[in-house]
Amino acid sequence: MRKAAFLYNPLSGGRRERRLADVEAAAQVLRSAGVEVVATPTRSAVDTGSQAREAIAEGCDTVFACGGDGTVHDVLQGMIGGSAALGIIPLGTANALAHDLRLPSSPAAAARAALHAKGRRIAVGRIEYRNFSGNSGSRYFTVAVGVGVDAHLFYKLNPLAKSRLGMAAYYVKATHLWLTHPLETFSVEVSQGGAVRQVNVSQLLAVRIRNFGRVLRELAPGASLERNDLRLVLFHTRSRITYLRYIIRGLLATTWRGTGIELADGDRVTCRSPESQPESRIFVEADGELLGTVPAEITMVPDAVTLLAP
Numbered sequence: 001m002r003k004a005a006f007l008y009n010p011l012s013g014g015r016r017e018r019r020l021a022d023v024e025a026a027a028q029v030l031r032s033a034g035v036e037v038v039a040t041p042t043r044s045a046v047d048t049g050s051q052a053r054e055a056i057a058e059g060c061d062t063v064f065a066c067g068g069d070g071t072v073h074d075v076l077q078g079m080i081g082g083s084a085a086l087g088i089i090p091l092g093t094a095n096a097l098a099h100d101l102r103l104p105s106s107p108a109a110a111a112r113a114a115l116h117a118k119g120r121r122i123a124v125g126r127i128e129y130r131n132f133s134g135n136s137g138s139r140y141f142t143v144a145v146g147v148g149v150d151a152h153l154f155y156k157l158n159p160l161a162k163s164r165l166g167m168a169a170y171y172v173k174a175t176h177l178w179l180t181h182p183l184e185t186f187s188v189e190v191s192q193g194g195a196v197r198q199v200n201v202s203q204l205l206a207v208r209i210r211n212f213g214r215v216l217r218e219l220a221p222g223a224s225l226e227r228n229d230l231r232l233v234l235f236h237t238r239s240r241i242t243y244l245r246y247i248i249r250g251l252l253a254t255t256w257r258g259t260g261i262e263l264a265d266g267d268r269v270t271c272r273s274p275e276s277q278p279e280s281r282i283f284v285e286a287d288g289e290l291l292g293t294v295p296a297e298i299t300m301v302p303d304a305v306t307l308l309a310p
Contacts, residue, residue: 001062001085001115004030005055006039007048007075008091009067019091022107023066026089029111042067042074045289049077056084062308064114066107068092069143073287076124076140080304085119087308094288096143099213100225101309117308123228124304125208129284131292141208141286142225142307145298147188147271148203148235149181149243151283151290183238186282186294187275190232191268203235203243206269206298217250221263228302230269234262269298 008023027037038055042048052063052075064087065075072088079086089110090098104110124140131137183202190197207220207230223231235243237260246261256263271294273280282294 001030001035003036003038003060004062004064004087005052005060006037006064006066006089007042007051007055007071008039008089009071010041022091023089026064026066026107026111029108030115033115035115039066042071045070045074048074049079051075052078056082060084062087062114064089066091069094069096069287070289072097073139073141073143073289076142076305080124080140080301083306085306085308087114087117094213096212096216096288097209100143100209100211101307103310113310114308117310119306119308121303122225122305122307123300123302125206125230125286125298126301127284127286127291127296127298129292129296130294137292139286139289139291140301140304143207143209143212143287144219145206145284145286145296146204147206147284147294147296148186148201148282149183150203150205151285152181183240184277184280184282185238185274186280187272188234189270189272190234190264190266192229192264192266199234199236200274201234201236202238203233204269204271205233206230206266207233212250216247218253219250221256222265225307228300229265229267230298230300232262232264232266232269234264236260236262266298267300271296271298 006027010019023039027039030037055063062085065072066089088098089107090103104113124142126140127145128138185200185202188199188201188204207223210223212219220231220233242260249256273294284291284296
């Protein structure tokens with residue numbers, strides 16, 4: 001590592017007043033090791049990928065996403081297919097990818113870990129969807145895609161409540177949705193190794209990491225960044241109790257033995273509105289960021305990016 005860019009989200013997490021101090025503490029660790037560091041606030045979710053590309057064009061061999069999973073997601077968009085490494089300084093609300101990589105929660109400690117980390121090439125997911133203007137869009141992701149109830153959560157979640165209450169805002173809204181959301185079903189086509197099948201579900205998760213941390217823990221047993229496919233959680237049920245039992249299973253890291261929820265693998269997944277209700281708005285999120293609605297197609301991009309990890 002010779003020159004690194006720190007792209008930091010000044011609004012990420014619940015400690016805005018400490019954001020610059022956290023970023024500077026991490027940057028100073030690298031500077032003390034002889035690394036040139038350029039720290040820049042992200043302009044917007046749309047522009048962050050371009051900022052990463054600009055930093056690489058200016059000679060940065062490493063780009064650090066300083067924030068939460070949303071910041072990592074935005075930085076990732078500008079790094080696919082290149083040789084520059086993606087590093088993470090966890091400063092967000094959930095930091096699921098940082099949990100999975102076992103990164104220290106302290107910004108300075110995460111920077112020290114990066115100095116000794118090894119870059120590894122990983123596959124990433126790609127999702128094509130319909131944005132809220134009615135046009136086609138696409139994004140890359142490292143953590144997970146959710147279609148259905150969890151994306152509806154991000155649609156309903158008040159950004160101000162999230163910034164003030166952090167994860168508590170998620171838990172309150174998730175509980176409210178669990179009690180009130182109608183749990184609409186939609187069509188999912190799963191492809192794996194040429195075999196194709198179609199099912200109806202009320203929720204789909206396409207997962208890339210094993211450990212989300214906090215209450216979710218192991219959301220999709222068998223998921224791993226080392227794999228070149230997706231670990232899928234298919235909710236065939238509309239039972240609220242079954243949903244709750246599955247989340248509790250993740251918290252306790254036990255084996256799922258119930259019915260109504262299936263663990264599967266896939267290298268391509270297509271989601272569509274139900275034929276009986278073609279105008280239904282089934283929402284789509286990736287890495288915790290609300291994107292739009294179905295129709296959506298999820299695929300894999302092998303050998304996509306170099307990720308710094310202990």
